[in-house]
Amino acid sequence: MTKSDRRTALLFFSPAAGFMILFFVYPMFLLVRDSLFDSKTGTEFVGADNYVNALTSERFYKSLYNTVIFVVGAVSIELIIGLILALLLSTGFKGSNFARTLFLSPLMIAPLVAGLIWKFMLNDQFGILNSFLFKLGLIDSPQSILWLSDERYALLSCMIADIWLTTPFMMLVLLAGIQGISGSLYEAANIDGASRMQRFWYITLPSLKPVIVVAVLIRMIDAARSFDIIWVLTQGGPNFASSLLSTMIYNTMARYNQAGYASALSILFIIILISICGIFMLRLWNPNKKAV
Amino acid sequence: MSYRKKIGLAVVAVMLVLSSILAGCSGKNANNTGEGTANTSNAGNNGKEAKGGSITVLVEGGSPAFKVAEATAEQFKTQTGYEVKIEAVPYIGVYDKLNAELKAKAGSYDAAIIDILWFPALASGLAPLDELFSDEVKSDLYPNLIDGAKVDGKLLGMPVWTNSKTMLYRKDLFEDAKEKEAFQKEYGYELKPPATWQEYRDVAKFFTRDTNNDGTMDMYGTGVLGKNNGDSVASWLDHALQAGADRLVVGEDGKANVNTKPYVDALEFLTKVLREDKSAPEGALNMASDEIAELFWNGKMAMMLEWGHFFVPSNDPARSKVAGKVGTAPMIGGEKGVGVVPGPWYQVIPASSKKQDIAKQYIQFLYERNDQYLAAIGVAARKSILETSGQKPEYSHLISLGTTLSAPQTKNRPVLEHWNEIESEALIPAVQAALSGKKSPQEALDEAAGIINEIQGQ
Numbered sequence: 120m121t122k123s124d125r126r127t128a129l130l131f132f133s134p135a136a137g138f139m140i141l142f143f144v145y146p147m148f149l150l151v152r153d154s155l156f157d158s159k160t161g162t163e164f165v166g167a168d169n170y171v172n173a174l175t176s177e178r179f180y181k182s183l184y185n186t187v188i189f190v191v192g193a194v195s196i197e198l199i200i201g202l203i204l205a206l207l208l209s210t211g212f213k214g215s216n217f218a219r220t221l222f223l224s225p226l227m228i229a230p231l232v233a234g235l236i237w238k239f240m241l242n243d244q245f246g247i248l249n250s251f252l253f254k255l256g257l258i259d260s261p262q263s264i265l266w267l268s269d270e271r272y273a274l275l276s277c278m279i280a281d282i283w284l285t286t287p288f289m290m291l292v293l294l295a296g297i298q299g300i301s302g303s304l305y306e307a308a309n310i311d312g313a314s315r316m317q318r319f320w321y322i323t324l325p326s327l328k329p330v331i332v333v334a335v336l337i338r339m340i341d342a343a344r345s346f347d348i349i350w351v352l353t354q355g356g357p358n359f360a361s362s363l364l365s366t367m368i369y370n371t372m373a374r375y376n377q378a379g380y381a382s383a384l385s386i387l388f389i390i391i392l393i394s395i396c397g398i399f400m401l402r403l404w405n406p407n408k409k410a411v
Numbered sequence: 412m413s414y415r416k417k418i419g420l421a422v423v424a425v426m427l428v429l430s431s432i433l434a435g436c437s438g439k440n441a442n443n444t445g446e447g448t449a450n451t452s453n454a455g456n457n458g459k460e461a462k463g464g465s466i467t468v469l470v471e472g473g474s475p476a477f478k479v480a481e482a483t484a485e486q487f488k489t490q491t492g493y494e495v496k497i498e499a500v501p502y503i504g505v506y507d508k509l510n511a512e513l514k515a516k517a518g519s520y521d522a523a524i525i526d527i528l529w530f531p532a533l534a535s536g537l538a539p540l541d542e543l544f545s546d547e548v549k550s551d552l553y554p555n556l557i558d559g560a561k562v563d564g565k566l567l568g569m570p571v572w573t574n575s576k577t578m579l580y581r582k583d584l585f586e587d588a589k590e591k592e593a594f595q596k597e598y599g600y601e602l603k604p605p606a607t608w609q610e611y612r613d614v615a616k617f618f619t620r621d622t623n624n625d626g627t628m629d630m631y632g633t634g635v636l637g638k639n640n641g642d643s644v645a646s647w648l649d650h651a652l653q654a655g656a657d658r659l660v661v662g663e664d665g666k667a668n669v670n671t672k673p674y675v676d677a678l679e680f681l682t683k684v685l686r687e688d689k690s691a692p693e694g695a696l697n698m699a700s701d702e703i704a705e706l707f708w709n710g711k712m713a714m715m716l717e718w719g720h721f722f723v724p725s726n727d728p729a730r731s732k733v734a735g736k737v738g739t740a741p742m743i744g745g746e747k748g749v750g751v752v753p754g755p756w757y758q759v760i761p762a763s764s765k766k767q768d769i770a771k772q773y774i775q776f777l778y779e780r781n782d783q784y785l786a787a788i789g790v791a792a793r794k795s796i797l798e799t800s801g802q803k804p805e806y807s808h809l810i811s812l813g814t815t816l817s818a819p820q821t822k823n824r825p826v827l828e829h830w831n832e833i834e835s836e837a838l839i840p841a842v843q844a845a846l847s848g849k850k851s852p853q854e855a856l857d858e859a860a861g862i863i864n865e866i867q868g869q
Contacts, residue, residue, distance in 0.1 A: 178836075243694040244706060253627075260627050268637070268696030270847065356639030357696045357843045373507055375832040376532060 150382050158377035169383035179384070181359055182367040183391075185274055189363060190342045193278045193285075194335060200282070201289025201334075206323075208290070209297045219294075226287040234351035237280040241266035241352075270360035273353045277361050280348050285341070289334055296330030297323065332403050336396060343392055364388050465494035466769050469508060469523035472499035475787035476524035476571065476756065482783060487776055493769050502526075509533050509761065516763040521770040524571055527559045527755050528641065531826045534562040538760040538767055541566045543774060551793045553816055559823045560757050568757025569774050570792035572784045575742065575751040575821070576649055577811040579707070579722055580604050580714035582738035584618065593617075604714070604740035608653070608680055611743050615690035618713035631712050632690035634703035635681055637846040642699040644838045645824075646716070648752045650677035652820045653745025659752070659825050660833065660863070667863035669838070670856040677745075678845045678852035685846055695846055708732060716742065718754065719815075722808035723789035739808040742815045750820025755792070829866050837862035 154170070157163040173179050204222060208215050225233065240246050249261040258264060266276040304322050313321070346365040349355060355362035355370070368388065372381035470476040477499050484495035498520070500508060506529050512519055513536035525533070544566055549557060552570060560568035584590055585602055594602035598613050605611040615632025622629045636646040648659060654673035662668040685691050692698065692706065704721050706712045708731035715721075724730040725737040742751050758777065760770045778793075785791040785800055789808065801809035815821065827833060841859035844850040850858070 242697075242702075244692055244702075244711075262627075262693040265694050265696070268694045268698075268847075270849075353697070354639040356839070357637075357847065358840045358849075370835060373503070373510075374835060375829070376510065 150385060153378055154382035154386050156379050158379035161378055169380050172380060173383050173387055178367060182362045182364045186343055186363045189274060189278055190339055193281045193342050194338045196282050197286045197289045198335060200286050201293050204290040205293035205297055208294055222290060223287045225284050230284060231347045231351055233284045234280055234348040238352050241276050267353055268357055270357055273357060273361040277349050277352055280352060281345060292330060292334040296327045300326045336399055340392060465496050466521040466766050466773060467496045467498060469498050469505055469520045471502050471505050475784050478787040479783045483780055491772060512761055512763060518763050518765045520761050521764040521766045522758060522760055522773055524756055524758050527757060530562055531828050531830055534567060536762050537567040538762045539565040539567060540569055543569055543771060551795050555823055556755055559755055562826055568759045569778060571756050571758050572790045572792050573753055573755040574718050574720060574790050575753045575812060575815050576716045577719045577742050577808060577815050578604055578714060578740040579717050579725060580738050581733060581736055583736040584713055605743055607743060608745055612684060612688055615684060616688045619690040631692050634698060634712055634715050635685045635691040635695040636699050637695035637843055638697055638699035639839055640699055641834055643842050644834055645752050647677055647681060647842050650680055650745060652750030652822055655747035659822060661825050661827060665867060667860035670860040675852050675856055682845050682852055686848055696843055719808045719812040720789040739811045741811045748820050749815060749818035751815050752824055753816060832866050833863050
């Protein structure tokens with residue numbers, strides 16, 4: 120680029136840079152700064168104490184473990200169901216447009232509202248899910264499975280609500296990806312006598328790889344940060360069975376008033392998320408490399 | 412054609428910009444209820460509106476505090492020339508905003524109505540109100556109601572209403588001749604609202620039944636609170652007081668006492684009702700006052716130990732299917748008699764407010780209209796109101812409330828800086844662990860005591 124070109128580029132870049140610095144870099148800096156000070160008054164420098172507390176806290180590891188289970192479980196199920204739905208819709212059967220709009224509807228609902236809906240559905244006294252399972256004879260009584268009050272199922276219930284809410288997103292992205300695959304590849308495969316499975320395995324999936332990686336990456340970060348659905352369903356309970364890092368940070372900051380500790384937790388959370396994304400992108404898909 | 416298209420695009424663009432601005436603004440005050448009276452968080456210093464200025468009041472949206480503030484705003488303005496700006500947010504939003512105000516000291520709020528639980532955390536940012544407590548005022552309030560607002564010897568809040576759990580029961584079931592006969596036969600004494608732990612268990616067990624033999628319980632005797640919030644802890648502490656607890660949760664020496672006999676007995680009592688007698692709905696770990704009341708109002712529960720004001724909606728046909736059939740009685744008594752943890756709300760003034768004198772006038776103003784809270788929620792603070800209104804049948808719960816609140820074992824929760832953390836990290840998990848059967852009450856409370864001491868040691 121010539122000097123004036125570079126100057127023009129800089130000029131175009133500066134508003135965005137200013138915005139980023141004001142609303143991103145500066146708050147991040149404050150976050151790091153807060154994490155190095157004590158939680159009670161915010162004025163005493165404690166260095167890495169907050170981090171050490173976090174890394175030696177049982178609650179932190181439990182929340183981290185729950186977060187991992189939640190993310191891996193929810194995202195993988197969403198991926199599979201989303202892929203199936205996308206493949207189905209891509210065949211363009213009669214009424215597929217209507218079906219697509221129908222499938223997209225959970226995405227239009229605010230997560231908080233979705234959480235409330237599921238809270239009522241999963242209720243053991245009034246909820247339709249248990250009533251339905253009971254009528255089908257799959258459970259002994261509507262109170263056999265306490266979705267939200269049993270430690271074994273609390274996290275699962277949150278995952279179910281989240282899967283219902285965001286599978287449409289996966290479906291949409293994958294559908295767009297599938298529709299982007301050139302038809303000539305399929306024609307060539309047909310000529311060579313490839314079966315349906317082979318077409319899917321050797322053409323569809325590899326072509327979808329960048330799309331899948333992006334969708335999974337976005338969903339992973341989103342799922343890790345889930346808060347409203349969990350909060351409205353179980354508030355992180357019972358007994359921290361569904362406590363994710365996000366609910367733990369919220370409790371620490373808003374309820375216990377420990378700004379320093381909460382900041383340290385947030386920084387750790389950010390580091391974990393960035394490393395996972397980094398590994399993901401380096402190993403699976405680097406947008407700068409030419410497509411293989 | 413292309414001209415129309417351009418106009419169309421321009422309209423869409425303007426709408427997008429407007430909606431993103433509005434979304435950004437509403438994001439700040441996303442939880443406002445009410446018809447537009449609620450607004451901005453920096454209204455305190457806005458002298459442009461009323462000629463006398465204005466005060467900003469922070470209340471829980473939809474709560475009686477909100478309703479009364481709204482209903483009396485006009486009158487206050489006529490009386491003093493000051494406009495009352497009401498900011499309504501969800502329950503914990505009040506705590507969050509006052510907390511933020513404590514640190515920012517921006518003078519955003521001149522008055523707020525808060526839950527007694529928040530005093531320890533907010534005390535350093537509240538103005539003392541001792542001067543408002545004349546002898547006349549003090550004589551019309553229960554002593555432990557006044558003490559609830561005392562931190563470090565200073566009174567930081569004026570009670571607006573007091574509340575505690577009392578007994579609400581199905582009069583029609585208890586007065587039915589057939590039920591009375593069956594109960595007398597089975598238990599050997601007359602069926603009436605229980606007054607002791609044993610009677611409570613008996614009655615609850617008696618009324619738990621599968622009336623149509625379809626395998627599901629159609630009626631439960633009572634409900635047990637086990638949800639992941641402070642309500643469950645309050646319920647358990649009620650019974651701990653009845654069993655003889657003295658200083659709640661933390662003893663004189665600052666060490667946890669939750670694993671001593673009264674607390675363990677109380678937790679065992681609740682666990683037995685739930686797991687042994689099975690006279691409460693199994694989903695207790697996700698049930699608190701609202702969920703239990705819902706079952707009661709649907710005719711699926713014979714009695715409930717609920718916050719006193721639930722009596723009013725229980726007899727409202729619009730809310731409850733058993734309206735007109737609900738009776739009230741004082742809280743049950745344990746070994747050491749009747750006792751409860753009261754749940755009062757107080758009006759406070761942030762120390763950073765720039766209009767403290769006007770705010771104090773506002774508090775006085777609302778104190779004189781304390782009966783309006785009675786109309787809004789069914790409870791009030793002043794003894795005179797509770798006693799006279801208790802004579803009316805629709806407010807008969809006030810008698811039960813008065814008896815319960817003046818019982819010798821009725822004590823406030825402790826003023827602890829880390830109360831929120833203690834409740835969330837130690838007490839709620841202990842209650843839930845015992846109710847779920849995972850740990851015995853003694854084990855669960857031993858662990859809780861350890862955690863409390865750790866937190867207190869910070």
